[in-house]
Amino acid sequence: MAINRAWHEKHRMPKNANFEQRVKWHMEHRKHCQCRPIPAKLLEEMNAKGIKTP
Ligand SMILES: [Zn+2]
Structure with a gap:
């Protein structure tokens, strides 16, 4: 799996990030x-809210 470290350095997931x-x-x-892929739990929540993933 390829990891883009530069991107991760600039885009930290906030602590206690909301949905x-x-x-x-x-x-x-x-x-x-x-x-890593979008976590299944998050995908489920997105589907439940009608958010489409391209
Ligand atoms: Zn990554």
Whole structure:
């Protein structure tokens, strides 16, 4: 799995990130880095709220 360290350095997940922050972070993350997928739990929540993942 490729990790984009430079991106991670600049984009830290905030502590106690709320749902929207996590969604935003993962949306950006997957464009720039493939070190890990969006967690299934978060995907479920996104689906429940009708947020589409491209
Ligand atoms: Zn990453």
